[in-house]
Amino acid sequence: MSFVPTHHTNPSFNEALGGVGAQLQEMAELCMNALDEACKSIDSGDREQARAIYAADGRINRLEESVTGSVASILARHNPVAHDLHALMGSLKMSQELERLADHAKNIGRRNARLAERDTEVAFKDMVKDLGRRTRKMFATYLEGIENNDLEKASKAWSMDKGVNSVYTVINTVFIAKNFERIGDKIKNLAEIAHYQKTGEVIDFEEHEDD
Amino acid sequence: MSGGTEQAKPAAVFSCQEVNVHYGAFQAIKNVSLDVQPKEITALIGPSGCGKSTFLRCLNRMNDLIETCQVTGRIELDGADIYRRGFDVVDLRYRVGMVFQKPNPFPKSIWDNVAYGPRIHGVRDRAALDETVERSLRSAGLWDEVKDKLDEQGTRLSGGQQQRLCIARAIAVNPEVILMDEPCSALDPIATARIEELMYELRRAYTIVIVTHSMQQAARTSARTAYFHLGELIEHGLTRDIFDSPKHKQTEAYISGRIG
Numbered sequence: 001m002s003f004v005p006t007h008h009t010n011p012s013f014n015e016a017l018g019g020v021g022a023q024l025q026e027m028a029e030l031c032m033n034a035l036d037e038a039c040k041s042i043d044s045g046d047r048e049q050a051r052a053i054y055a056a057d058g059r060i061n062r063l064e065e066s067v068t069g070s071v072a073s074i075l076a077r078h079n080p081v082a083h084d085l086h087a088l089m090g091s092l093k094m095s096q097e098l099e100r101l102a103d104h105a106k107n108i109g110r111r112n113a114r115l116a117e118r119d120t121e122v123a124f125k126d127m128v129k130d131l132g133r134r135t136r137k138m139f140a141t142y143l144e145g146i147e148n149n150d151l152e153k154a155s156k157a158w159s160m161d162k163g164v165n166s167v168y169t170v171i172n173t174v175f176i177a178k179n180f181e182r183i184g185d186k187i188k189n190l191a192e193i194a195h196y197q198k199t200g201e202v203i204d205f206e207e208h209e210d211d
Numbered sequence: 212m213s214g215g216t217e218q219a220k221p222a223a224v225f226s227c228q229e230v231n232v233h234y235g236a237f238q239a240i241k242n243v244s245l246d247v248q249p250k251e252i253t254a255l256i257g258p259s260g261c262g263k264s265t266f267l268r269c270l271n272r273m274n275d276l277i278e279t280c281q282v283t284g285r286i287e288l289d290g291a292d293i294y295r296r297g298f299d300v301v302d303l304r305y306r307v308g309m310v311f312q313k314p315n316p317f318p319k320s321i322w323d324n325v326a327y328g329p330r331i332h333g334v335r336d337r338a339a340l341d342e343t344v345e346r347s348l349r350s351a352g353l354w355d356e357v358k359d360k361l362d363e364q365g366t367r368l369s370g371g372q373q374q375r376l377c378i379a380r381a382i383a384v385n386p387e388v389i390l391m392d393e394p395c396s397a398l399d400p401i402a403t404a405r406i407e408e409l410m411y412e413l414r415r416a417y418t419i420v421i422v423t424h425s426m427q428q429a430a431r432t433s434a435r436t437a438y439f440h441l442g443e444l445i446e447h448g449l450t451r452d453i454f455d456s457p458k459h460k461q462t463e464a465y466i467s468g469r470i471g
Contacts, residue, residue, distance in 0.1 A: 009470045079427055081454045081464050 003094060003146060006087040013078045020070045022092050027063045028143055029055045029100045034105035035139060039132035041112040042122055050109035060102040065202045067095035218247060224249045224418045225270055230284035232265050232274065239265045241442040252419045254429035257439035258465065263422045267390050270420065271307035271314060273299050292450065308381035314373035314392040316365030321357050324365040324376055328384040343383055351379035352409050371402025391421040395428065405433050426466050430454045438462045
């Protein structure tokens with residue numbers, strides 16, 4: 001299976017679908033790397049490590065824009081319906097989720113680098129590392145499910161989220177602040193989408209300095 | 212669907228049960244049962260030779276004109292079996308008008324084309340005929356373009372205008388149903404869009420059944436879609452369901468443009 005689980009007999013349509021799938025595949029691989037680097041940065045607090053995640057994040061952002069463009073072009077040119085349409089609309093949403101996932105990985109790297117700059121370490125280190133491992137396993141399960149055309153496995157990642165959430169509760173207070181920040185981020189995204197709807201042009205309003 | 216929803220449905224205009232059509236030894240329609248709901252557009256789609264046009268022509272007994280054609284089963288219009296002995300076929304064709312693939316205005320004036328049906332129906336009064344001509348041409352979205360040249364030959368209009376003239380001619384006799392057999396296949400995209408706009412308006416007053424090769428046209432215009440394949444009705448349902456989540460693989464393959 002691929003990230004665009006459909007196959008068409010029209011070669012040009014099929015090639016376009018394959019193109020979207022390949023872009024999502026690359027996004028997923030980059031996300032997994034970013035997540036790995038984020039986990040490592042908990043121990044190292046290395047600035048270089050944070051930079052590597054940054055570079056991948058830039059590429060992931062471009063890929064998300066590219067997926068949006070490709071899907072819009074397929075909608076305009078091939079009039080997909082039924083299963084093809086579901087596969088494409090899902091691709092669009094997946095690219096957005098992956099892009100956000102990479103943003104969070106980037107921010108983990110950046111925070112660890114900041115703490116290292118002050119010669120300090122993340123608090124509750126073991127718990128945070130465990131959280132990292134669980135999250136990584138969740139993502140690996142999802143990717144394995146997609147690769148092996150195993151919808152059940154891919155869905156299993158969803159139930160694993162509960163395990164991560166139980167650790168989450170410990171650091172609730174910190175995340176209340178983070179949730180407010182995320183809301184702000186979503187509002188920025190909504191503004192970008194409004195721009196896209198009006199002009200067809202994908203833009204990225206200035207990157208937030210803080211995650 | 213729940214029983215309650217079924218009961219809420221208005222009575223079908225056409226109720227077709229186990230319809231079979233043979234051309235000599237060849238069976239063109241196989242055991243098709245289908246209801247046509249009032250005041251909405253039903254699209255019949257399917258690959259060439261699937262029987263959709265044959266089925267459409269059963270609805271006003273146009274197939275009677277083909278000697279080898281034999282229709283069995285039951286087709287009711289407002290509850291009356293239109294194939295029963297003694298059924299008035301001329302009256303049937305007033306009630307169920309038809310627009311064809313190629314615009315076919317009579318080689319007469321625009322006015323005569325539209326007044327033709329009512330005159331045959333016995334309307335003699337010029338004022339009444341004028342009124343019918345204007346009302347029909349307005350309904351067909353053609354009045355403003357032709358009101359100053361009603362004496363001109365209908366055949367001198369553009370293809371799209373000719374097709375709208377044919378629609379005006381069909382509605383001049385106040386039919387209940389308009390059958391359309393690929394009405395846009397000979398038209399350019401602009402003329403096609405005008406016919407589709409017109410269909411959208413006409414559906415308020417008439418029941419429309421359209422045969423189309425354009426899946427997008429079916430998706431854009433109709434409330435219900437019936438998919439035919441090799442003479443069988445494979446799937447019939449709300450157009451939004453057919454184009455979003457068809458129940459049959461064959462339907463999905465066809466509407467999504469897959470071969471085979």
